[in-house]
Amino acid sequence: xxxxxxxxxxxxxxxxxxxxxxxxxxxxxxxxxxxxxxxxxxxxxxxxxxxxxxxxxxxxxxxxxxxxxxxxxxxxxxxxxxxxxxxxxxxxxxxxxxxxxxxxxxxxxxxxxxxxx
Amino acid sequence: xxxxxxxxxxxxxxxxxxxxxxxxxxxxxxxxxxxxxxxxxxxxxxxxxxxxxxxxxxxxxxxxxxxxxxxxxxxxxxxxxxxxxxxxxxxxxxxxxxxxxxxxxxxxxxxxxxxxxxxxxxxxxxxxxxxxxxxxxxxxxxxxxxxxxxxxxxxxxxxxxxxxxxxxxx
Numbered sequence: 001x002x003x004x005x006x007x008x009x010x011x012x013x014x015x016x017x018x019x020x021x022x023x024x025x026x027x028x029x030x031x032x033x034x035x036x037x038x039x040x041x042x043x044x045x046x047x048x049x050x051x052x053x054x055x056x057x058x059x060x061x062x063x064x065x066x067x068x069x070x071x072x073x074x075x076x077x078x079x080x081x082x083x084x085x086x087x088x089x090x091x092x093x094x095x096x097x098x099x100x101x102x103x104x105x106x107x108x109x110x111x112x113x114x115x116x117x
Numbered sequence: 118x119x120x121x122x123x124x125x126x127x128x129x130x131x132x133x134x135x136x137x138x139x140x141x142x143x144x145x146x147x148x149x150x151x152x153x154x155x156x157x158x159x160x161x162x163x164x165x166x167x168x169x170x171x172x173x174x175x176x177x178x179x180x181x182x183x184x185x186x187x188x189x190x191x192x193x194x195x196x197x198x199x200x201x202x203x204x205x206x207x208x209x210x211x212x213x214x215x216x217x218x219x220x221x222x223x224x225x226x227x228x229x230x231x232x233x234x235x236x237x238x239x240x241x242x243x244x245x246x247x248x249x250x251x252x253x254x255x256x257x258x259x260x261x262x263x264x265x266x267x268x269x270x271x272x273x274x275x276x277x278x279x280x281x282x283x284x285x286x287x
Binding site: 022024025026055057058059061062065066068069072073085086089090093094095099 | 142143145146149163164167168170171174175178181182225226229230232234237238240241244
């Protein structure tokens with residue numbers, strides 16, 4: 001499975017989605033299904049852990065965009081953590097980096113969502 | 118028609134490489150990997166190869182989903198060559214002709230709520246490559262040519278570079 005969704009301890013509406021390897025038309029619908037289930041929760045907030053993500057196709061970007069739009073309407077959001085330079089270039093090209101924070105670490109992303117401890 | 122087992126990589130001549138695979142989503146990774154291997158063989162920069170892989174992936178996804186309507190036993194042929202400073206990729210299929218002009222232009226500007234998801238694949242293809250050209254022929258199928266230009270090689274400096282921080286001797 002090229003993705004793994006886990007809740008952050010102590011924050012039931014905050015989850016981390018680790019993307020690994022390649023997200024393309026073969027596996028993006030499985031990701032979409034899982035994120036749709038999460039978005040149904042109140043105030044869905046998602047951290048995309050992109051450190052191990054090597055490749056993301058348009059359909060994968062669309063799944064994330066679709067999630068972010070639904071999450072926003074429920075006062076949720078999405079942040080990226082540590083994409084490699086190639087993936088960062090794609091995020092810049094499709095202007096995701098204008099819409100979503102891109103942070104260095106998961107801790108920084110959690111803090112950005114939850115505020116200072 | 119081809120099966121997944123018939124996928125093969127061969128050199129057509131000195132600088133042309135080709136692969137033919139069946140139209141399965143599982144083969145998208147195989148095609149990307151093929152482009153990556155050609156890039157290594159031709160000593161292309163890794164970010165240049167990555168951009169080419171993104172464009173080829175979008176093109177082949179379109180073929181599987183739209184040209185072949187998810188039929189999994191149809192051929193997709195990808196050929197790559199380097200001519201002067203141009204990396205040229207030709208992708209051939211025999212599915213329904215695809216009209217790029219009917220794809221709505223993807224707009225990346227604007228607020229999140231207004232972002233549409235349609236046309237993102239074509240947007241990426243055009244952004245990643247210098248040229249995207251479709252050609253349709255009843256007998257020869259659809260041929261998509263993608264071209265990406267390598268940066269001009271930098272001028273080679275001859276001899277040691279004078280250190281401006283040191284006083285000239287003599």
